[in-house]
Amino acid sequence: MAGGSKEIRAKIKSVTNTKKITKAMEMVAASKMRKAQARMEATKPYVDKVKRVITHVAGAHPEYKHPYTQERETVKRVGLVVISSDRGLCGGLNSNLFRAILPKLKAWNEQGVEVELALVGNKAQTFFRSYGGNVVATVSDLGDTPHIEDLVGTIKVVLDKFDEGDIDEVYLASNTFVNTMTQQPTVQQIVPLQAEEKTDDSRWDYLYEPDANTALDLLMRRYIEATVFGAVVENASCEQSARMIAMKNATDNAGEMISDLKLSYNKARQAAITAEISEIVAGSAAV
Amino acid sequence: MAVSMQVDIVSAEGELFSGKAEMLFAQAADGEVGIMPHHTQFLSSLKPGTVRVVSGDEEDHFYISGGIIEIQPSVVTVLADTAIRAADIDEAEANAAKQRAEEAMDSAKTETDIARAQVELAEAVAQIQAVTKLRDRLHKTGLA
Numbered sequence: 001m002a003g004g005s006k007e008i009r010a011k012i013k014s015v016t017n018t019k020k021i022t023k024a025m026e027m028v029a030a031s032k033m034r035k036a037q038a039r040m041e042a043t044k045p046y047v048d049k050v051k052r053v054i055t056h057v058a059g060a061h062p063e064y065k066h067p068y069t070q071e072r073e074t075v076k077r078v079g080l081v082v083i084s085s086d087r088g089l090c091g092g093l094n095s096n097l098f099r100a101i102l103p104k105l106k107a108w109n110e111q112g113v114e115v116e117l118a119l120v121g122n123k124a125q126t127f128f129r130s131y132g133g134n135v136v137a138t139v140s141d142l143g144d145t146p147h148i149e150d151l152v153g154t155i156k157v158v159l160d161k162f163d164e165g166d167i168d169e170v171y172l173a174s175n176t177f178v179n180t181m182t183q184q185p186t187v188q189q190i191v192p193l194q195a196e197e198k199t200d201d202s203r204w205d206y207l208y209e210p211d212a213n214t215a216l217d218l219l220m221r222r223y224i225e226a227t228v229f230g231a232v233v234e235n236a237s238c239e240q241s242a243r244m245i246a247m248k249n250a251t252d253n254a255g256e257m258i259s260d261l262k263l264s265y266n267k268a269r270q271a272a273i274t275a276e277i278s279e280i281v282a283g284s285a286a287v
Numbered sequence: 288m289a290v291s292m293q294v295d296i297v298s299a300e301g302e303l304f305s306g307k308a309e310m311l312f313a314q315a316a317d318g319e320v321g322i323m324p325h326h327t328q329f330l331s332s333l334k335p336g337t338v339r340v341v342s343g344d345e346e347d348h349f350y351i352s353g354g355i356i357e358i359q360p361s362v363v364t365v366l367a368d369t370a371i372r373a374a375d376i377d378e379a380e381a382n383a384a385k386q387r388a389e390e391a392m393d394s395a396k397t398e399t400d401i402a403r404a405q406v407e408l409a410e411a412v413a414q415i416q417a418v419t420k421l422r423d424r425l426h427k428t429g430l431a
Contacts, residue, residue: 004424008421008425011417011421039300042300042301042302043299043300043301045295045297045301045305046298046299046300046301046302046366049297049364049366052364053355053357053366056357056359118384118388119391125391135391136385136388137381137384137387137388138384138387138388139384140387147369147370148299149370149380152377152380152381153377153379153380153381153382153383153384154380154381156377156381157381157385160381204328205328206329206330207327207328207329207330208329208330208331209316209317209331210316210317214316214332215316215330215332215355216330218332218355219355219357222354222366222368225299226299264425
């Protein structure tokens with residue numbers, strides 16, 4: 001009996017320690033989340049402005065049509081850029097994303113479309129290492145402050161393959177930030193661009209320097225880079241919020257567990273005392 | 288008050304300038320350009336250099352490491368790069384990304400992974416054992 005209470009006491013101690021850790025992680029995540037959200041806000045103007053320029057370009061009547069705006073008739077192979085976090089302990093953030101990707105992969109598989117993967121973040125690498133898949137580029141350990149330069153290589157691999165005709169469409173899978181409690185996994189097509197409807201009928205075109213081809217190519221690449229970078233920054237924000245919530249839940253659960261264990265401990269103690277008393281009473285009655 | 292145009296200078300890591308201006312100078316692909324309101328549509332890459340924005344008596348300077356400038360009659364957008372970009376640097380980055388992919392997939396069954404997995408497994412087993420033991424004991428004493 002005494003052994004039981006001792007063990008419960010040890011368990012209470014260990015859960016208390018776990019609770020301390022999860023509480024600390026929750027607070028770290030909360031502070032990182034604020035920074036990550038500020039970074040996400042800072043990235044928005046760039047993405048918005050690139051989009052604005054792209055919309056203008058779509059409204060122009062250029063002499064040169066960029067391949068990234070042209071749908072290909074047959075799609076034999078697609079590229080998929082997957083954005084995940086580097087670390088775990090962030091609830092179902094990454095697994096929800098992979099769960100959203102799997103039906104897509106199945107659908108492509110059924111249509112006989114091959115998939116080439118470009119992975120951002122350790123978690124995606126770990127997942128596709130066990131799931132299998134044709135991985136053509138990876139980047140990880142971006143840290144808390146991702147830079148667009150870190151992603152350039154990975155994006156270039158995918159875009160080069162598109163240019164060469166190896167792949168016909170490029171998709172981006174990432175978590176979008178709805179609010180601190182909610183992150184929405186999404187898979188969207190990024191190349192060819194879903195061109196918006198032309199709004200004005202005026203026939204105008206840009207003056208290009210050095211020429212239309214070079215200028216538009218640069219713009220398209222920057223647009224894709226900005227989109228992927230925006231998704232990475234957003235994912236970082238999602239990661240910290242998800243971690244904060246996961247750690248908060250863990251802390252709450254640990255608290256509940258501690259009170260349960262304390263109850264058991266007290267019951268065990270009470271039972272031991274009762275048994276002792278009855279033994280004494282029985283003993284004295286015998287005398 | 289002179290005629291003005293909207294100028295937005297942004298980089299991937301933040302907004303550098305947003306406001307009205309009367310004139311803007313930048314290093315376009317074929318040389319420096321000076322832009323005033325109602326300029327015709329113009330799209331160019333930018334060379335590393337300074338972008339000058341003149342509004343009233345004020346003049347702001349922004350050093351950018353390259354990028355894109357887009358001009359509409361009433362709006363000028365400068366998309367600044369955050370680092371100097373060159374085809375060969377991009378190429379090297381791309382090769383590095385490819386190599387990382389190959390290494391990551393090759394090392395799927397390396398010893399470190401197996402060792403890590405074993406440690407994780409051992410930890411999980413120990414935890415389950417501890418919990419089961421505790422539960423059994425609680426059941427035995429009829430306290431659970």
